[in-house]
Amino acid sequence: MVLPSIGALVVAILVLATAHTAPDAAGRASLSPEAANGLVVWRARNCVACHAVYGLGGHVGPDLTNIWRRRKPEALAIRLRIGGNGMPNLELDEAEVDGLLAYLQHLDSLGTYPLPHLDSPAFGVPAGRRP
Numbered sequence: 001m002v003l004p005s006i007g008a009l010v011v012a013i014l015v016l017a018t019a020h021t022a023p024d025a026a027g028r029a030s031l032s033p034e035a036a037n038g039l040v041v042w043r044a045r046n047c048v049a050c051h052a053v054y055g056l057g058g059h060v061g062p063d064l065t066n067i068w069r070r071r072k073p074e075a076l077a078i079r080l081r082i083g084g085n086g087m088p089n090l091e092l093d094e095a096e097v098d099g100l101l102a103y104l105q106h107l108d109s110l111g112t113y114p115l116p117h118l119d120s121p122a123f124g125v126p127a128g129r130r131p
């Protein structure tokens with residue numbers, strides 16, 4: 001049966017081609033290639049030394065779990081490019097900035113911090129100083 005196998009091949013190619021961005025069973029978007037680049041930069045530049053995600057990480061700067069919904073992308077890009085207010089200028093190039101912005105957008109799409117049922121100082125910033 002040649003025709004069904006060709007059909008199966010087409011389906012397999014479509015599934016592979018969309019695997020990067022298609023939502024999973026829970027409806028969550030997986031990492032786009034650009035956000036994946038941002039994650040590489042995030043790790044290489046050790047952003048987590050100063051920034052937490054879901055309350056885990058450094059507290060020199062703000063928790064970045066939902067920073068995407070709190071600021072305009074242009075404002076985030078400026079911070080990433082030139083630093084300021086305690087954020088160092090890491091001399092990131094434009095591709096790194098774009099990747100980090102995509103990664104921050106992805107993080108924001110996954111959920112909200114603090115988690116209502118884990119709203120405890122043990123999971124991050126003490127009450128009254130929420131991110």
Ligand code: HEC
Binds near residue numbers: 048061064071080
């Ligand atoms: C040495 C500590 C330090 C490191 C390392 C650092 N940051 Fe920051 N960052 C800060 C501080 C402090 C601020 C707060 C500046 C302000 O008030 O806007 C900040 C602010 C930010 C903001 C803006 C937050 C806002 O409220 O608008 C973003 C986005 C950000 N950092 C992302 C990153 C990323 C991504 C990295 C890694 C590439 C990184 N930071 C590395 C300390 C750091």
